[in-house]
Amino acid sequence: MLLLLLGAAPAGAIVTPVETGLTTTTVGLQPRSELFHEGEPKSFANETGHVVLHGTSVYAIYWDPQNQFHHEWLVRIDSFFRRMGASSGQLNAAFADLGQFRDRSNTGAVYKTVFKGAYSDTAKYPVGGCVDPNSSFTSKPIVCLTDAQLREQLQSFITSHGLPKGMNSIFYLLTPPGVAVCVDAAATRCSDYEVSELEEKKEERKSVGYEASFCSYHSDVSPTNEVSGDENTILYAVIPWSAGTAGASGLQPGKRVYKEAFDCQDGGWSPEKHEENREQPKISKADEETLATGNAEEKAKIEKRIQLEGPHQEEPSQEGKGEIGDYAPGLADVIINQIAVEQSNTVTNPLLNAWQDSEGKEVTDECRNQFASTAGPGGGAIPGSGVADEHTEAGTLSNTELSSPELGYGAYDINNVFNLSRAERSGCEGGVGLVARFTAPNPVNANELVDVDGMESTVSLLEAAAFEPAGAPTKTYATFSWNFGDGTPEVKGFAPGAPPCEAPWLSPCAASSFHSYQYGGTYQVKLTVTDVAGNTSGVTHSITVVGPAPPSPSGASPAAGGQAGSAAGGGSGAGAGSGAKPAPIPAAAAVVASRSLRRALRHGLVVRYSVSERVTGHFEVLLATSLARRLRLHGPNASGLATGTPPQTVIGKAFLVTAAGGRNTVTIQFSKATAARLARLQRASLMLRLVVRNAASGSSTVLSTVTLSR
Numbered sequence: 001m002l003l004l005l006l007g008a009a010p011a012g013a014i015v016t017p018v019e020t021g022l023t024t025t026t027v028g029l030q031p032r033s034e035l036f037h038e039g040e041p042k043s044f045a046n047e048t049g050h051v052v053l054h055g056t057s058v059y060a061i062y063w064d065p066q067n068q069f070h071h072e073w074l075v076r077i078d079s080f081f082r083r084m085g086a087s088s089g090q091l092n093a094a095f096a097d098l099g100q101f102r103d104r105s106n107t108g109a110v111y112k113t114v115f116k117g118a119y120s121d122t123a124k125y126p127v128g129g130c131v132d133p134n135s136s137f138t139s140k141p142i143v144c145l146t147d148a149q150l151r152e153q154l155q156s157f158i159t160s161h162g163l164p165k166g167m168n169s170i171f172y173l174l175t176p177p178g179v180a181v182c183v184d185a186a187a188t189r190c191s192d193y194e195v196s197e198l199e200e201k202k203e204e205r206k207s208v209g210y211e212a213s214f215c216s217y218h219s220d221v222s223p224t225n226e227v228s229g230d231e232n233t234i235l236y237a238v239i240p241w242s243a244g245t246a247g248a249s250g251l252q253p254g255k256r257v258y259k260e261a262f263d264c265q266d267g268g269w270s271p272e273k274h275e276e277n278r279e280q281p282k283i284s285k286a287d288e289e290t291l292a293t294g295n296a297e298e299k300a301k302i303e304k305r306i307q308l309e310g311p312h313q314e315e316p317s318q319e320g321k322g323e324i325g326d327y328a329p330g331l332a333d334v335i336i337n338q339i340a341v342e343q344s345n346t347v348t349n350p351l352l353n354a355w356q357d358s359e360g361k362e363v364t365d366e367c368r369n370q371f372a373s374t375a376g377p378g379g380g381a382i383p384g385s386g387v388a389d390e391h392t393e394a395g396t397l398s399n400t401e402l403s404s405p406e407l408g409y410g411a412y413d414i415n416n417v418f419n420l421s422r423a424e425r426s427g428c429e430g431g432v433g434l435v436a437r438f439t440a441p442n443p444v445n446a447n448e449l450v451d452v453d454g455m456e457s458t459v460s461l462l463e464a465a466a467f468e469p470a471g472a473p474t475k476t477y478a479t480f481s482w483n484f485g486d487g488t489p490e491v492k493g494f495a496p497g498a499p500p501c502e503a504p505w506l507s508p509c510a511a512s513s514f515h516s517y518q519y520g521g522t523y524q525v526k527l528t529v530t531d532v533a534g535n536t537s538g539v540t541h542s543i544t545v546v547g548p549a550p551p552s553p554s555g556a557s558p559a560a561g562g563q564a565g566s567a568a569g570g571g572s573g574a575g576a577g578s579g580a581k582p583a584p585i586p587a588a589a590a591v592v593a594s595r596s597l598r599r600a601l602r603h604g605l606v607v608r609y610s611v612s613e614r615v616t617g618h619f620e621v622l623l624a625t626s627l628a629r630r631l632r633l634h635g636p637n638a639s640g641l642a643t644g645t646p647p648q649t650v651i652g653k654a655f656l657v658t659a660a661g662g663r664n665t666v667t668i669q670f671s672k673a674t675a676a677r678l679a680r681l682q683r684a685s686l687m688l689r690l691v692v693r694n695a696a697s698g699s700s701t702v703l704s705t706v707t708l709s710r
Helices: 002-007 071-086 094-100 147-161 197-202 208-212 285-293 296-309 329-348 420-425 597-603 625-630 672-678
Strands: 015-019 024-031 056-063 113-121 143-146 169-174 179-182 214-221 234-239 400-404 408-412 449-453 463-466 474-477 479-483 491-494 512-516 521-530 536-546 588-592 605-611 616-624 648-657 662-668 683-693 699-709
Touching: 024 147, 024 329, 056 071, 056 147, 056 329, 071 113, 071 329, 071 400, 071 408, 094 329, 113 147, 143 147, 147 169, 147 179, 147 214, 147 234, 169 329, 214 329, 234 329, 285 296, 329 408, 400 625, 408 625, 420 463, 479 512, 536 699, 588 683, 588 699, 597 605, 597 672, 597 699, 605 616, 605 648, 605 683, 616 625, 616 662, 625 648, 648 662, 648 672, 648 683
Parallel strands: 056 113, 056 169, 143 179, 169 234
Antiparallel strands: 015 024, 024 214, 214 234, 400 408, 449 512, 463 474, 479 491, 479 521, 521 536, 588 605, 605 662, 616 648, 616 683, 683 699
């Protein structure tokens, strides 16, 4: 066995050929690991443009003739599949980052998943095709199955039930506790591993068997087209029980090393403070003295605390005791992370010949054990507690929230994926950051140049590889498009960094742009940003131009060119739509004075504003509804937002009445309950909305975003 291991690919390699007797089976392995952020990101590529998946139908098959999967695990896992499908197209999950990875069709692995359901397969297990390296992993060892046996059963299952093969289906084959899985009959790479008594005593994970063990893997059966796949291809992922036994009754192994499964989840690293830190016990001198001289009860208490402070897994779905009286339902969260890993790797490397680095590492392996939230509401908030519960021996941190209309929201801890746009910086993402932003200038005169800068925008998927029908890949870039609201053609171009934009700010580089208006009025300027995965974000602001009104069309009342609406696309005036001259629209601006979250929660959010005339109105502070729910913040839903804006909850409000135009400040106070819940965050992304109306019933709405940090 040792000779076979030495001849195989390194344990860290992911796309791994394994000798299985007369043939070689290539699999995409997810090895157990406590390492952080490994890989060769600069070499990550798909030079030949091999196929990726442009949408997937997902099937879950539990091979469990002895009914070892508790139904609470099935509920949690199937709910994840359901929410993963229902959340397709959303940007707040790592799956959204995969759209940047393209194939020769120049189409990306877009987040478009349909869960086709789950099935418990009760077919009897065959005679074990391998020897379990550690039959004491659970108190009830069942069987050791090889990849060949799993393939055979999967093919039989698909045929007997008439399920569709092909490059749009992924089959997840899950096995319960007590079933070991080995890629080969020689058991050189298995889901179980052997640990010596000394390693167990020191709680070390260094054995040869451990280094070769895995948490899950994906592969394919492609009898008629190994390179590109076809209607006969079967894409599958094997998810053995890799969640350990912490908190479970009846599954406790004799050795603690097997109890914890953090090495199949986050590797014992915590992103609580927006940087990944190793979970380590805090041992004081007093602790050392007690351990040396204290009584048995005192020692046991400290030893238990040290154990809980050490590396441990996260179970965001844990809810106390389960239905059978133990604390094991949350173990399903470790399995869910493996499913998410294999989903990301399969859609970007389905036939194990597409996106990977020079060492065979796939899109999740470049970011191994990195769970910091990088996109979505809250500026990357990590809800939950990193402190391990004494019963489950797990924390409750989560970095991803998925939802479906039927099931509502669910919190998950999912490994980040690689962002090709940040290859030089080994960038990893847990979702797509895409927010169009620019600041409108002060009122200007007609025929003066207006300068607008879209580089305020957040665009995490800025560049990617693009493919033609033949030849080497080239690069493509995010685009910026400006509609200046005066009937002139849109200005569209690339982001800085694209070769055509090497001379900054020149066409066709359009992240920033100049424009001049011929006539006076208030114009609605819209910026639309499209990233390399095809995701879009838009924002609209008003620009006031002082000058002569445009000439009136024959037989119509004169009106200011482009004058209508507001910064949020809504505005009003007397006689609007009736042919009467619209009421003048007041100009307004508002900006948060301080970016300190701590100060805002203690003393209120200070806002500087300016208005062009006497107005009445109100300010609203908005928080993404998805984050508000996670923080258990309640408030009215914000209405009237632009199409495509995520739902927002109003968490603060202040009224505005002015006697004349000018500048001033206002302080928006948060309630005690709201401040207490926001205090859990390290950063908070808020939206500020100012709505004003003048005496002529003309109104304007100004929107801006701000991220407050501690």
